[in-house]
Amino acid sequence: MPRITESRRAQQRQRIVDAMITCMRRQGLAKTSMADVSEESGLSAGAIYGYFAGKDELLLAVAMRALESHSEAVAELSRRRPVPPPSQILRALLGEVPQEALEGGILLQVWAAAVQHEGMRDAVLVVFSTLDERVGAYLRAWFIQIGREDPAESARRAAPALTALTQGFLVRASLTGRRDVDAFVESVGALLDPDAPLR
Missing domain, CATH: 1.10.10.60 (Homeodomain-like)
Structure with a gap:
């Protein structure tokens, strides 16, 4: 054959x-x-x-689909000059999540399965770690641009927080069915810089 x-x-x-x-x-x-x-x-x-090989491996492929779109969005922003601010990468991370991943709570089901199955959890943690690394590469470029001391260490420490913001948004969007990225990014800005004017 x-x-x-x-x-x-x-x-x-x-x-x-x-x-x-x-x-x-x-x-x-x-x-x-x-x-x-x-x-x-x-x-x-x-x-x-x-x-x-089985259902867990197939479920991981479902999770990887969302990661691929995230990764390309992060890579594209990292290549821009000047490097855009973190608010733009947050918009990109949220905006690139396929609607299919939210409908029916697909992502929530993947994460719930990871809590109960050690092998699946390890695989999903690899996905999270990969996203942290790619977000960290973007943040390093951003911190270099703004003159932050030790940009690599700052990026390593900040990347999990930025990815966790996207995960929190996805949980809310999956449960409520509402996906207002602009409102969410504005609320993050209000928390981190409450004196900044609304845009």
Whole structure:
């Protein structure tokens, strides 16, 4: 048989991830089985296990989809000159989260699964760590631009707070169905710089 191309493999993986998201949105993670994903995707169970070892690995791929959009947004802002302020990167991080990740509480379901399953938790923590590193690279460039002493250390310490702000917003948006990025960024500004004029 001819070997499947990398492009075709990527398409098939995406098809399976799409099916997983659809099932999770419809019936929740706990009630979603690999058989459900197989039926939704139109692929055999054997084909799916050729791409993913099991449900946890597939769930991680769902989480990675959101990370990829975040990472590109951060990288793009890091390359700009002058480097834009943190409020803009917060807008980008929030604005780039796919709507599908919020509908049906997809991200919340991923994080809840990570609390209960050690292997899944380790994988999700790798995702968080990767995002912290990329946000840290942006913050380092920003701190260099504004003349902050020891910009690398400042960035390392500040990155988790910035990523946690995005995670808090996503929890609220998932639960309330409201996704007003501008209002959230303004509220963060009011907390960190209460004397600044409203824009």
